Amino acid sequence: MTEAACPLCSSHVDEELGRTEVWRDDHWRLSMARRGWTLGFSYLEPIRHIPFLADLDGDESATFGPAIARASRVLREVTGARLVHAYVFGGGVAHLHVHLAPNVPEGVLSTALISGDVEVEQLPSGAGRITSRDHPEIPGERLDAVIDQVREAMARG
Ligand SMILES: [Zn+2]
Structure with missing residues (x-):
């Protein structure tokens, strides 16, 4: 455009x-x-x-x-x-x-990080781990490959 x-x-x-x-x-x-x-x-x-x-x-x-x-x-x-x-x-x-x-308290915002039905597990730190009931999880090796690529690219500046 x-x-x-x-x-x-x-x-x-x-x-x-x-x-x-x-x-x-x-x-x-x-x-x-x-x-x-x-x-x-x-x-x-x-x-x-x-x-x-x-x-x-x-x-x-x-x-x-x-x-x-x-x-x-x-x-x-x-x-x-x-x-x-x-x-x-x-x-x-x-x-x-x-x-x-x-x-605001009377607001209508969606605060969901991902769409669909989710389960939020409260962790000891106070953070929440979100699990989708509607979407398949991305395989760990694929996530790790992207993590490595981003780490390398960010180090290059
Ligand atoms: Zn413009």
Whole structure:
């Protein structure tokens, strides 16, 4: 998708999607849904056309942390949410956008890490181990191969 064909690079996108911009700096902007089911649902997007998280570079890469921390902190304070969930799917519009969803007590958010029926085993540390009842587990050797490849690639920088 080119910048010219990108809906998030269009100046009309907020109007079309029923969003309103609440903040921007030189690299990022934050807009909020004006209707929906989640109080404070917001979108953090780079102003420059950057398709996916894996394409993040330059000044946007350097400023992503402060921008998402600031937006999440403000959303938490204003909505009273204990947590602000961040979702990046990337399957729809090819312009990076982080969905920021305050999880308020009366909210309707799904907090499932995987789809379908799951079992959560509480571990001694307090963490939970999730087991799917609907999907077959990926063989350990395949997971290990990907783990090794990622470890090697991350070490290369
Ligand atoms: Zn774009």
